Amino acid sequence: MNSKIFFIICTFSVVLFSNKILTQTRQNVTGRVIDFHDSSPLPGVNILLVELRLGAATDGKGNFIFKNIPDGNYTIRASFVGHQTVVEKITVPLEKDVEIEMIESAIDLKEITVTGNPLETDPKNIAQTTLLLSKLDLQVKRKSTLGETLNFQPGISIRSNGTATSYPVIRGFSNNRVLILEDGLRIGDLSNASDDHGISGDGSTPEKIEVLRGPASLLYGSNAIGGVVNIITDIIPQSVPQFFDGSIIIEGSSVNNEYLGSAHLNYGIDKLSFHGNYFRRDGNDYKISGGSKVLNSDFKSDGYQLGAAFHPTWGVTGLSFSEFNSEYGIPVNQSEEGGEGPIYLDMSKKQFRFLNELSSIKSFIKSLSLKAVYQDYKHKEISRTTGEVGTNFGLKTFSADLSFKHEPFFNKLNGVFGLWGLNQSYTVEGEEAFTPNADYLAFAAYFYEQADFNPLYIQFGARYEMNKSDIPSAILSDSLFQEKNKNYQSFSGSIGIVYNLTEQLSIYGNIANAFRAPTVEELSSFAIHEATLSFDIGNRNLLQENNLGFDLGLRLIKGNHSAEINVYYNSIKNFIYRSNAGLFYPEEEGGSGFPGFNDSSGIPVFIYSQAEASLYGVEGKARYEFFRGFSTTVIFDYVRGKNESNDTNLPQMPPLRFSIEQRYATDYYWGGIQWKLVSEQDKTAPNEEPTKGYGLIDLYAGFKLITGRFAHIFDLKAENLLDQSYKDHLSALKEFTFMPGRNFELAYKFIF
DSSP, X not given: OOHHHHHHHHHHHHHHTOOOXXXXXXXXXXXXXXXXXXXXXXXXXXXXXXXXXXXEEOOTTSEEEEEEEESEEEEXXXXXXXXXXXXXXXXXXXXXXXXXXXXXXXXXXXXXXXXXXXXXXOGGGOSSEEEEEOHHHHHHHOOSSHHXXXXXXXXXXXXXXXXXXXXXXXXXXXGGGEEXXXXXXXXXXXXXXOTTOOOSSOTTSOSEEEEEESOOXXXXXXXXXXXXXXXXXXXXXXXXXXXXXXXXXXEEETTTTEEEEEEEEEEEETTEEEEEEEEEEXXXXXXOTTSOBOTTOOEEEEEEEEEEEEOOTTEEEEEEXXXXXXXEEEOOOTTOXXXXXXXXXXXXXXXXXXXXXXOOOSSSEEEEEEEEEEEEEEEEEEETTTOOEEEEEEEEEEEEEEEEEEEEETTTEEEEEXXXXXXXXXXXXXXXXXXXXXXXXXXXXXXXXXXXXXXXXEEEEEEEEEEEEEEOOEEETTEEEOOEEEEEEEEEEEEEEEEESSSSEEEEEEEXXXXXXXXXXXXXXXXXXXXXXXXXXXXXXXXXEEEEEEEEEEEEEETTEEEEEEEEEEEEEEEEEEEEEEEEEOSSOOSSSSTXXXXXXXXXXXXXXXXXXXXXXXXXXXXXXXXXXEEEEEEEEEEXXXXXXXXXXXXXXXXXXXXXXXXXXXSSEEEEEEEEEEOOBOOOOTTOOOBOOEEEEEEEEEEEEEETTEEEEEEEEEESTTOOOOOOTTBTTTTTOOOOOOEEEEEEEEEO
């Protein structure tokens, strides 16, 4: 069975469950949203008529309207920055206008995460640790890249090779152990393969970001050993706007003279909805403390997304097309000479998506979801000095996920089951190619169930997955490598328990095993990687990784206060790691160790190896609202990674971190200060240099101005206010330069 047959089966399954639309009498639904404390109208509130997927926003007087609504029972969901989400039931025809009162709060008790939570369970009843960044939190933390946006959330740090290449690190796991999704499907680029590869997306795109910390192979397969980051967008609209609306953003930063311009547009007519957006972002070399610039750290990117959806009574079906382009430099040590000089990457990705969701199916299957995507990703590594292309990379991806929700068993057991498939073609060409080409094929079947014995909740599931890698013969560094085919079969499972000690306090635990198949870089590298200035050596005898993870946590959600602390332990069998061999690759052969390598000078050699390993730690977050609008947030995390085979530390482990943030926010203005502390990291791997600790202070403030039906939002941020010189332990640049110095950022958003 290949990917085309899999797609045909999925599509045919959707058609089988389609049903006809019924004609009903229709009426308008009108309402008003006010503040709970003083009954003042709230403009700009997002209103969703859930069953019909209709969207609206309140005007300057807090009023909203849905036109031509069929008679029946409906759910209205109202969400607004700085307020708790409100969910109300209504019956059409209405006896009177809907009136919604919203409570100002730093904590939203009713906002649901969908990543790792296919049943949309109440957040306090989930057995794994999740994170949701949306509304004001996302507005305040939003940066040019996904990694920078998430940095300093509990358990999340970043690895980077310049400002354009940051990638999330979750509990010490990164690259191919942290899976990046966009609307539930893999992002389809090479950002997880190397420190010099950036994520093919811009920080202005997400509507919200969800993170699942800990093993997540059950629902998402290989590469989710450490966790999952899901970028939620509105590329395929999930609701029909009642009017033409959108937003325009203009933004600038001082540390690298960066600017951003973007526009988001939405339109709806009857049961059709349309979305389009465009952005362009440019940045020069960034400045460190004192004003010196880091050579070749500049970047520029642009892209657009177009999507359309049809919203009949039985669900939604939609299509989208998007394109992303980026050029960015890899910073270099100006004191060292040789090679071909600075390198920059020229990246592009085109993407087609398809979505079909059927709800209210009157059978054992009560709903169905089919997601599919085709992605064509390319990037070139080019000499800044000569303009010569050293390496061409390509990755073509087709993936699909078909899932079914079933009716409850015994009124207690709800669940979902499904099929998943992936087909990838990876190519690398050029004189400096450091791996052969490869083709990947994977299929999986899975199920996930939740038993409700309130106050006890049990969540469990299993997944069976087959992975196949075909690596053709290749000549690398004048050495011939024979064709190699690798097959991996994996079974993963998890079981979690949540027990509500009180209405607000719960304890939870989760045990999960996850897996990861080796990548072509880990299996077959044998050449200089010019972008990272290293000679990488793969190992074709690598086995698949297996992780057994344990989580135990305590969660408090009470009114305007929340707190969560959890400890975790991961035991990884056949852990694959890249370590400094203490050898160098010279221009001419000679020396000791491997043929062609020496122990004195040249390009450092890195080798992929395997060992028994463990990663364990603790993380926590608490937010307390002392009085209306005034809140304090405390975050801390610590992780330790050990190579159990030789009792040494694993490389690139984040140090102990602590932050405290003070915020005051109302409907129309907000401001805050955050103090970040990072300890020294002296628990390093062999041949890995330690780094010193540091402290940073960030400030932010903003206000919203309403003029008729329009809103104007102004934001000002000051990052690294004291202009500290510091080195991040996970940065590839720590050997020769510092992280960015003081930065001021000003943004204007026009909402219409």
